[in-house]
Amino acid sequence: MKVFIEIFRMGLKSSFEYRGSFIISLVFDPLTLMLLISLLQVIYGNSQGDIILGYTLSQMIWYFVATRFFYYLIWNGTDKEISNAVLNGEMALRLIRPLSLLKWEFAKALSSKIFSFIFEFVPMLCICALLVYPDFFTWIALLKYLFICSLSFILFFLVSFIIGTVSFLWQSNQALVNIKTAIVSLMGGVAIPLEFYPEVLKNAMTYLPFQYLCYVPAQFLLNKSFTHNWSYFFEVVGIISIWIVIFYMISVGFWNIGVKKYISAGG
Amino acid sequence: MVYIKDLLLIFYYEMKLSLAKAVEFRSDFLFGMLSDLVFSFFAPIFQLLIYTKTNGYPGWSLDQLLLYQAILLTWQGTVNTLFGGIPYYIGIVAKYGLFDRLLLTPYPTLGLLLTRGFNQKSLGTLLAGLIGMIIIIYKYNFNISLINLILFLFYFGIATIFYVSMLILYSIINLKLIYADRLRSIFDNIIFLSNFPAEVFSGGLRVVYLFVIPIAAWVYFPTQALLGRLNNYSIYGAISTIIILWLSVKLWIYQTKKYTSAGG
Amino acid sequence: MENIISAKGLTKEFKVHHRQKEGLMASFKSLYKREFKNITAVNNIDFHVKEGNIHGLIGSNGSGKSTTIKMLSGILLPTSGSINVMGLSPWKNRTQYVKNIGVLLGQKGQLNWELPALETYHLQKHIYKIKESNFRNNLEYYIDVFNIDDIVRKPVRNLSLGERMKCEFLCALLHEPKLIFLDEPTIGLDVTSKDTLRKIIKKINKEKGITFVLTTHDLDDVENLCHEITIMNRGNIIFNDSFDKLSQHFSQKKTIRLKFLEPITKNQLNGFSMYLPDAYTGIIEVDPQKTDIGLQVKSILEHLPVKDIDIKPIDLESVVREIYKQDN
DSSP: OHHHHHHHHHHHHHHHHTHHHHHHHHHHHHHHHHHHHHHHHHHHHTSSSSOBTTBOHHHHHHHHHHHHHHHHHTOOOHHHHHHHHHHTTTHHHHHTSSSOHHHHHHHHHHHHHHHHIIIIIHHHHHHHHHHSOOTTOOHHHHHHHHHHHHHHHHHHHHHHHHHHHHHHHSSOOHHHHHHHHHHHHHHSSSSSOGGGSOHHHHHHHTTSSGGGTTHHHHHHHTTOGGGSSHHHHHHHHHHHHHHHHHHHHHHHHHHHHHHHHHHHHTO | OTHHHHHHHHHHHHHHHHHHHHHHTHHHHHHHHHHHHHHHHHHHHHHHHHHHHSOOOTTOOHHHHHHHHHHHHHHHHHHHHHHTTHHHHHHHHHHHTTHHHHHTSSSOHHHHHHTTOOOGGGHHHHHHHHHHHHHHHHHTTOOOOHHHHHHHHHHHHHHHHHHHHHHHHHHHHHHHHSOOHHHHHHHHHHHHGGGSOGGGSOHHHHHIIIIISOGGGTTHHHHHHHHTOOOHHHHHHHHHHHHHHHHHHHHHHHHHHHHHHHOO | OOEEEEEEEEEEEEEEEEOOOOHHHHHHHHHHOOEEEEEEEEEEEEEEEETTOEEEEEOOTTSSHHHHHHHHTTSSOOSEEEEEETTBOTTTTHHHHGGGEEEEETTBOOSOTTSBHHHHHHHHHHHTTOOHHHHHHHHHHHHHHHTOTTGGGSBGGGSOHHHHHHHHHHHHHTTOOSEEEEESTTTTOOHHHHHHHHHHHHHHHHHHOOEEEEEESOHHHHHHHOSEEEEEETTEEEEEEEHHHHHHHHHTOEEEEEEESSOOOGGGGTTOOOEEEETTEEEEEEOTTTSOHHHHHHHHHHHSOEEEEEEEEOOHHHHHHHHHHHHO
16 A cells, blocks of 8 residues: 555656646647637527537536546546557566556556646636536536546546556557547547437447446536436446446456466567 | 758658558558548548537538538548658657757758658548548539639648648647647647638637638638638638748747757 | 867756755645756866777766767757867758767667668668668678678567667768767677677777767776777866876776675774775775885785785776766
């Protein structure tokens, strides 16, 4: 546990060193958001009702804000991190550490997300609230959202870790990383709310874990009426937990196969 | 200027090297091309989803919007084939301090940087865009005059210039920040805005879109040129594109000077 | 011999980000407030290299040797001072200048990782506009010298560090530079690879007449390679002469190396001035012109529990240590 905290502190500290990167995102993200707001205003102005596909204008705008939050709170590059370490040979050094790679990477990812939470999520929440007033907002909805996000973070981390371990088997996992990005954008609702898809597709996605990464948490933030019910909240928590267990088992399996191959191949 | 011929030649050899790599790692290349293709189809598909699920955009019929999307694909295919490797390359340069290496070559650093971007994985997108354009033009009976075609090619060139300027700015910021994970997604976000025609932006934002950061130069102006709907705005947009190119080159030179005099 | 490099009054000052405290709070503070500190990396040095020489630039980390190399190769602009290399000023006409030099930066390679080195060499041919016939001849010659005929045909990422270094080295030679800068060429290499690389440098220097300037903190490099040596410490040159002078200067001195039967502490030395690497070992440097070695040894044997004794001419490491000591 002590080692864990140490890695965590180290990760946090190195995040501070890269301050320029997040200052830029604090400037540019609101700017692109403003263009998006304008776009949505035109689309809503051009249509008859006030609600499109179940979203009011402010909810629709905030859905896209939530897709930014996805990058702040959930997204991480563990897969690339691992494959780079395999490619340039650093992995050999990491493997002899007295801490499992999974824990090491998890501590690193967690520290960077906590950094993002304080220095990106909170400021952006305030800036966006000033730009477009979230008339649907309640504190309880925000808390529910954050709780589900923390589970989604674990889920995403495991997916990312599994893809990372694939680089032990293949030379490069770049193609898989791309596919993951595509799947998460498409099925996770990062690119666009899932309601835009044909009904059949949208229903099919409920059987997959990806919508719990961005789309479902966002529904809680937007305080959609179907999320008011606590039983729905617990249902979502339960489903994500099940997926976490499944992906954890897969990651352990992949790790065992991958590391055996890596060691026997001699790096 | 004396360097341009040499640099084009180097670009050509870099391209050959890149293709040699593609042959060596065939499966990676095919996989990469496929995923590039899938990614580039994202934008048009979302666009159409938005268009059909809502009441659409003022001033654009569905066939015109389809043409817009095909031109978007062609443009993305072109710039990503020519320069798509640069963000990755500059990331490596920043991370491992390889800028020294650029300074040790007998060429202007920026010129050499621009020869390093060839990315064969985007050829599929380019092809898909071109085929899409031809099919849409024939299927929906667009009448395209020679003048409009020439104007289109001119604005396509302007679009490429503006993309290069943005790449230069991207590289400058990346070199400055070293670690620029987020920068890439911001860059992609700006490019994403070219998916939308000017009509969806209102007031001051439309001014920004047309002239200040002339995102319109990427797809909007070329499409309007092909449709014969250009107005004076496009000229100002083109001028502003040239100014931005000039500024970004100046900034690059300034940054290089600063690097060599600050050092370490 | 003429000077191929002459630098006068070379000075380089840096501003570096400086954080005094460790810890999380200090990191947080650095977000909005950064302290900068001025560092003089190179302090008003005069530096000359004779044509055809292998010139070693030695010093510990932070001594300013890499900064000097970077200024000489045109990567960095000096704060003040002038440099003349083959009649050119490195940073004034960079693109012209770099055609005449080759640079091997230890950790910053120019080979394409995924491809065989041979492919990068062909690209190099176009970048430097090397004539086809010259390119062929050079490539053949150097592949033979380096003995890497099959290595250049393998993807670079599959090569060992030593093999990669050879390939990088070859890459810096193809455009026939008259002057080559090597920044830590032997760092991280095993003993045999180091030895091979040194032999290659010597051979090329002799056969092609290429001048080498190399930085190193490996004193074996200095002993086996360099005609002339410049030792730097904290931005200043503290020794600058031929290798022969360096060894002459100290060659009369002897080192007496002692092994003790039991651990010795400083207090037990009874006035002997001795360097103790560990409790069982003692090293004394003696100048035979000032002290009688026989008496010295006799007195040591009387007073200390000596198990083994070894008298040798002073080694280079001690020489450099001595020079540093004088400077500090």
